[in-house]
Amino acid sequence: xxxxxxPEPGLPDTAVTDAQPTExxxxxxxxxxxxxxxxxIYPRSFADDDGDGIGDLVGITKRLDALAELGxxxxxxxxxxxxxxHDAGYDVADYCDVDPLFGTLADxxxxxxxxxxxxxxxxxxxxxNHTSWDHAWxxxxxxxxxxxxxxxxxxxxxxxxxxxxxxxNNWESxxxxxxxxxxxxxxxxxxxxxxxxxxxSQPDLNWxxxxxxxxxxxxxxxxxxxxxxxxxxxxxxxxxxEAGLPDYTxxxxxxxxxxxxxxxxxxLEPGIDxxxxxDPATPPYWAQDGVHEIYRGWHAVLxxxxxxxxxxxxxWVEPLTKLARWVRPDEMQQAFNFTYLSAGWSxxxxxxVIDGSxxxxxxxxxxxxxxxxxxxxxxxxxxxALTAENLQGAGIGPNSPGLPDTAVGLRRARAATAVMLALxxxxxxxxxxxxxLPEDIYLPDEARxxxxxxxxxxxxxxxxxxxxxxxxxxxxxxxGFGPADxxxxxxxxxxxxxxxxxxxxxxxxxxxxxxxxxxxxxxAAHALGTGTLEWLGGYGPEVVAFRNGDVTVIANTGSTPVxxxxxxSADDVLLATEPLTEAALPxxxxxxxxx
Ligand code: GLC
Numbered sequence: 001x002x003x004x005x006x007p008e009p010g011l012p013d014t015a016v017t018d019a020q021p022t023e024x025x026x027x028x029x030x031x032x033x034x035x036x037x038x039x040x041i042y043p044r045s046f047a048d049d050d051g052d053g054i055g056d057l058v059g060i061t062k063r064l065d066a067l068a069e070l071g072x073x074x075x076x077x078x079x080x081x082x083x084x085x086h087d088a089g090y091d092v093a094d095y096c097d098v099d100p101l102f103g104t105l106a107d108x109x110x111x112x113x114x115x116x117x118x119x120x121x122x123x124x125x126x127x128x129n130h131t132s133w134d135h136a137w138x139x140x141x142x143x144x145x146x147x148x149x150x151x152x153x154x155x156x157x158x159x160x161x162x163x164x165x166x167x168x169n170n171w172e173s174x175x176x177x178x179x180x181x182x183x184x185x186x187x188x189x190x191x192x193x194x195x196x197x198x199x200x201s202q203p204d205l206n207w208x209x210x211x212x213x214x215x216x217x218x219x220x221x222x223x224x225x226x227x228x229x230x231x232x233x234x235x236x237x238x239x240x241x242e243a244g245l246p247d248y249t250x251x252x253x254x255x256x257x258x259x260x261x262x263x264x265x266x267x268l269e270p271g272i273d274x275x276x277x278x279d280p281a282t283p284p285y286w287a288q289d290g291v292h293e294i295y296r297g298w299h300a301v302l303x304x305x306x307x308x309x310x311x312x313x314x315x316w317v318e319p320l321t322k323l324a325r326w327v328r329p330d331e332m333q334q335a336f337n338f339t340y341l342s343a344g345w346s347x348x349x350x351x352x353v354i355d356g357s358x359x360x361x362x363x364x365x366x367x368x369x370x371x372x373x374x375x376x377x378x379x380x381x382x383x384x385a386l387t388a389e390n391l392q393g394a395g396i397g398p399n400s401p402g403l404p405d406t407a408v409g410l411r412r413a414r415a416a417t418a419v420m421l422a423l424x425x426x427x428x429x430x431x432x433x434x435x436x437l438p439e440d441i442y443l444p445d446e447a448r449x450x451x452x453x454x455x456x457x458x459x460x461x462x463x464x465x466x467x468x469x470x471x472x473x474x475x476x477x478x479x480g481f482g483p484a485d486x487x488x489x490x491x492x493x494x495x496x497x498x499x500x501x502x503x504x505x506x507x508x509x510x511x512x513x514x515x516x517x518x519x520x521x522x523x524a525a526h527a528l529g530t531g532t533l534e535w536l537g538g539y540g541p542e543v544v545a546f547r548n549g550d551v552t553v554i555a556n557t558g559s560t561p562v563x564x565x566x567x568x569s570a571d572d573v574l575l576a577t578e579p580l581t582e583a584a585l586p587x588x589x590x591x592x593x594x595x
Contacts, residue, residue: 033310033333034367035529036073040430042375043080043102045469051486057103061111071520074121076232084134086201091132095219112227121229129235130202138203155195155204170247176455199451207239220301230310237315240291242284287317295331320360327366337369345384345412347544347557368425373433379466382439385409395461396441410436411588414577415555418590421519422553424531432470435500436512439465447492474498526551555590
């Protein structure tokens with residue numbers, strides 16, 4: 001296989017400087033988000049400029065050229081707002097400022113300006129379901145009397161039983177343990193309870209309260225005024241709870257992906273199954289009809305601005321036909337397709353979820369999105385080779401059953417990515433997957449920081465293994481994540497990551513980095529993101545085969561080579577995830593052919 005490395009005309013010029021007017025490279029019109037490739041930056045773990053061991057905004061700005069060269073259209077930035085960091089920034093104490101760990105608002109503006117100059121859009125993470133317990137609103141609520149307007153901004157309730165000692169209901173936190181925490185009154189007596197779907201440091205806001213809604217319109221405008229291109233909306237299915245907060249016990253038979261609320265990271269509904277077409281029972285804290293009105297309001301706020309600003313829902317909702325409600329024309333533009341992410345490395349599953357996705361989103365005129373990895377799940381270079389069930393959100397560690405074979409995982413990940421990037425719609429990639437990074441399974445226990453690890457008494461490893469700072473330079477301290485004289489990275493990096501470092505892969509034929517670059521260049525050149533999928537038969541049950549425009553994609557998910565029954569010359573091979581022999585497509589391999 002030959003890998004092309006020279007840039008093609010029309011790609012962003014990586015030499016463009018900050019001085020370039022912002023508008024020049026950001027195309028207008030065409031609803032960019034329908035086909036965009038969006039790269040998730042997890043700021044703590046991307047690039048550490050100041051050497052404190054935690055990534056920062058200046059670090060991102062300095063590395064943006066690498067993303068332009070990779071060929072992404074946009075960036076989604078996980079939270080960088082002021083936060084005590086009890087859930088890695090998903091516990092926000094000030095929505096309109098940058099946490100000093102990551103820099104300043106001026107650093108943010110400089111980063112955004114450079115991204116735009118490079119032709120890269122930027123969407124930021126917004127966390128509306130809950131604040132940090134350090135947020136001034138929550139502190140005011142704690143200080144205010146029961147029944148006050150300040151308390152009504154959150155979900156405070158009296159306990160049950162004669163002394164109010166029992167929790168208001170039986171809900172279990174996504175991170176483990178109960179969803180309720182009791183407060184203490186100023187005189188030291190036990191007080192009301194407050195609801196937290198996640199950690200106790202993340203109290204849920206009361207979205208029935210118009211004051212809360214108004215505040216968030218202001219927060220949206222704050223970032224839109226600064227020029228962001230949109231928002232990834234955290235827990236976008238959780239804001240409204242069923243009236244009366246009825247008890248809820250998740251089904252016992254949790255299926256392949258979870259064993260109840262405590263097993264269901266970020267609200268994945270129990271029993272989720274890529275092929276499910278039944279509407280699973282809706283827990284009273286997820287996917288309530290009332291959330292949609294909120295997003296219609298946000299849609300209207302975004303419409304006040306020019307330049308196609310977007311909302312993307314993080315909503316773990318099944319089935320896809322239900323998820324499609326989040327992307328009706330007057331709501332959000334995109335929703336993450338976690339049904340796709342949850343599918344195994346199996347051709348029948350993939351065909352079914354791809355068909356189901358395109359059909360479900362088409363009913364509301366929205367594009368499908370595709371995603372294989374993010375900061376909450378086991379990296380797909382490991383996940384696709386697990387040989388035992390892995391509960392969603394549980395993570396993997398040294399004692400997990402069915403640990404993956406690294407080589408098999410990487411091979412499958414490369415093939416799975418080649419399938420994903422050929423699909424019509426918008427694709428999300430997570431920092432480090434372009435390097436083929438696996439999950440870090442052997443993180444020392446004392447280094448783990450995910451609240452899941454603590455709230456389950458170490459029963460679940462949680463998500464730290466996919467959040468380890470990414471390697472830039474082989475042989476350098478922290479692999480170039482931070483400066484040579486900087487602190488150790490906030491999560492330790494494995495000793496054998498030289499091979500994954502960007503510097504080891506740059507310009508190297510067959511490397512995962514060059515595979516991603518080639519796929520993104522071809523995807524743009526052949527307009528695959530705006531194309532149409534047509535299934536091709538005749539390759540056997542273990543094979544995913546389709547045509548998108550003038551590109552034919554064939555992926556072998558089985559364990560034996562498959563004959564390629566097409567007339568082709570070497571020139572017809574646009575991309576192959578492994579070296580090809582004359583006539584066969586090896587196991588765990590995908591190929592793009594000129595149709
Ligand atoms: C989302 C985030 C996850 C976070 C949770 C609580 O699911 O992706 O990282 O822990 O929300 O905010």
